Amino acid sequence: MKYKNPIIRGFHPDPSVCKAEEGYFLVTSSFEYLPGVPLFHSKDLINWKQIGHCLTRPSQIDLKNSKCSGGIFAPTIRYHEGTFYMITTNIAKGNFLVTTKDPFGQWSDPIWINRMGIDPSLYWEDGKTYMQLATRDEEGLNAIEQFEIDVATGEIVGECNIISRGCGGRDVEGPHMYKINNTYYLMVAEGGTREGHMVTVMKSNSLWGPFEPCPYNPILSNRDYGREALQSVGHGDLIEDNSGNWWMVALATRPVKHKHVLGRETILMPVIWTEDGWPMVKDRCALSEVEVEELNGEISETDNCVKDDFEVTSLAPCYSMMREFINDKYSLTERKGWLCLNGDKYTLNDLEASAFIGRRQEEYDFVAETKIDFKPTAPNEEAGLVIYLDNEHHMEFVLTIRSGEKAVILRKNVADIKIETEWVKLDKEAEEIYLCIKGDKREYHFYCGTTKENMKLVGSTMVKHLAIEGANSAFTGTFIGMYASGNGKDMHTKAYFDYLGIENKHI
Template identity: 45%
Template sequence: MVMGAIMLAGCASVPSPKEYRNPVLTGFHADPSVCRSGSDYYLVTSSFEYFPGVPVYHSRDLVHWRQVGHALTRESQLPLKGQKASKGIFAPTIRCHAGTFYMITSNIDNGGDFYVTTKDPAGEWSEPTWIKQKEWSMDPSLFFDDDGKVYYTRHGGGRNGGVYQAEIDLATGKLSEEPRLIWSGTGGIWPEGPHLYKVGGTYYLLISEGGTSYGHMLTVARSKSPWGPFEANPANPILTHKSQPELPLQAVGHADLVQTDAGTWWTVLLGIRPVARNHHIGRETLLAPVTWDANGWPVVNGNQPLQLSMTVTGLPASSPWPRERVRDDFDATRLGLQWVHLRGPATALWSVTERPGMLRLKGSVHTLNDVATPAFVARRQEHFRVRAATEVTFDPTAEGQVAGLVLRQNEENHYELRVTGAGARRVELVTRVGGVTKIVATQTIEAGPTTLQVEAFEDRYEFSVRSRAGTTRAVGSAPTQPMSSEKAGGFTGVYFGMYASGPQPMPPADFAWFDYEPLDE
């Protein structure tokens, strides 16, 4: 079990180099945090307006990750009603101490900072303990010192703020005092994502500055006391890709450190892979080696930029997981862990048991344009080149009733390939960009099940339709750029999914399967 106080690695024989690919978690996996329990590693990422919240991943080698659950699975843990896109859950931290796992995070506009606990990170987590304080905060972290004290460290003050800290009683969530400023960073905007560590008797404070975009950077300071004064590393920033637009990975930052059981050090952090200076599949999780220089400062990747292909030493033995199946047949009694909803569990709007072997969506009046919980089941787009498809049976009885395949970035920006039309059914390709909705293509379709498909490229999405007895017909295409954070705003990435909505009463939409097939592996 990794405790709060961690020691420098001793000398060891030099292992053989290994190669891995960045990102180690592709698609929207932002603000990663990691902890080790024995030879197992657990990682969490931000989830914003999506439900369940805070996905939990497991690895044995820091490279291959498999989702094992969510930390927030109940509305009592995760109140998201009224939270707009890219609000909700920001920047979780996971820590393991004395047999208990802690996940602390911010519900940014609905309660502030809180933590949940568990003995099994793949199982259910506790009800939240909310941290009461006077000032706004985000990006909380926990540090367990070797004298038994626990420190709550977080961002405060906004764009020109800093890092604030207080002791915390984890039995009650009570702070010893109002958090006080311990470091303002090196002068960059948004000094955020703080984590406190103890290495060789010295306290290290790792933060990000510059904002979570192309100016992102990692900086570090140290002190003999957890309260400072903190001495900034003269070599700061210890990692940044700003002003290097030729690099394939950009916006690197928001990092967390972990030490393997063999003593080597690593950092997980976020980055993006922009296409023509736009990124649409989200901020992703990267991995990089960390060493310590002769002056006791951490060095990321030998002071070299991070690459898509990394050659390193010191990783645990490779331990890949089985590949995810391309097709989900919805033949289980519950949805797989990859599936999420908007702002709540939406239990009245979907079922995998009413018609066994089908995902049934029961559309409501809420649409994807609304800050609400529509009938929507979706998963992350994790690859630039990918095919996603679903077969839907849906017979609308009134105009305005729709069901189909959706590519969602937020309320103002999404694409729909949908079945509609009372009496004479048709497929419509609908784009919503910057809040403006357009029907860009329409085709009549036969009665019976209809397959809706999108093939994703770096710069575009190509949509097609097929009846069960027919051939595949192209419907149209739409660019990826409007779905990027640079154009659409926000902190998330594109989700592929199924949805239904329309005037009531409305017949159900039954989805027989959903394919997600990477084409770039």
């Protein structure tokens, strides 16, 4: 049977996976977006459903004024003796872990570990908990450190020791420790999280090394497969399924002409074992379409069209906000069946939290649509749909006032170039306006109208203007969002969104 990569599409990097009685659980990085650390569940490793987040309240996480691609870095999820553990890094404050008995419910408040570094991981043996961490040695070179911790308190027990400096590649990070057939395997990421990214592995008879590099390294990388759709492949985590087969989750990008906007996504590849006891992916290459014999069951058809009518009282797990839980800036109960956004002085250009709620762009080819009820009273008031990468790279398609008339404008923000390129006057009697964004690999196209049937093209912009390769955000991806703002004025800018519909063309 065949399945397609990515298995989780859109900005979902640095995947980590574990197995428990209820199936498989996977987490990814979230950086400056909240809620933090998206959490997914699967019964077969192929079909995944987001069930929530690990960090859902201010007592767990504070990202106020976080820089672009700051915030929450690579997490690790593990299941041990009835408890789930998620350990990660808040790049501004340090490393911490949260726990739960029920991954479908709430996670604990953070337990902090007083040790600097990134990409923490956990391993248990003989009643002790060991933490692996990407750090720097006494000469400032990248290295992997290991030490024992008390998971109840975060206290470090004993010494912290460097156990590896990698297998020869730059930027060794993303460590994960496994014991398989009485052998310790240390898997890491090397090569930097761009075209040279790779997964390497080493093994030892001791938890503390010395570790012997695999002679077949890298065991997964597309650095030498330039024609493959997936690139920048790396940062892997191993998992054994219930039938004894081994798999690796990893991150990858889908660039167009060496640029991408979707962010780093989650892929899955089957793992084989060599006769001399090394895990590796066949041909050491990640494929966008994978044929395997190890899977049982059926591959669920991806739901290409998703429409949220906002009929419930809480946001679906797919939505994100930036840097703060903006509970005072939105409501799903003020007007039944509508999302209400309360804009304030902050805009998408600011690092402060604006009235923005969005979901990840999952495909280059998509159609996003909403119906908005918004009555601006001044030229600074605006609300509508946006494509957002970071505070200097975003496209706003909003209702506002121009020349004393209600209008829809398209504003392009590309680094230091910020310009309104087109605007159209609206009928004074029109209260509800349809906004639509159509995307492809080359352009975003922006449409508006008083009905869905008579929408007209307002303007277009190049996708490459939001390319991650030229932006502030090396680690995130684009969002399709709803937005309201008073643009520097402390006005009560209130906008109602009837629905958000997104239709994706999966490739």
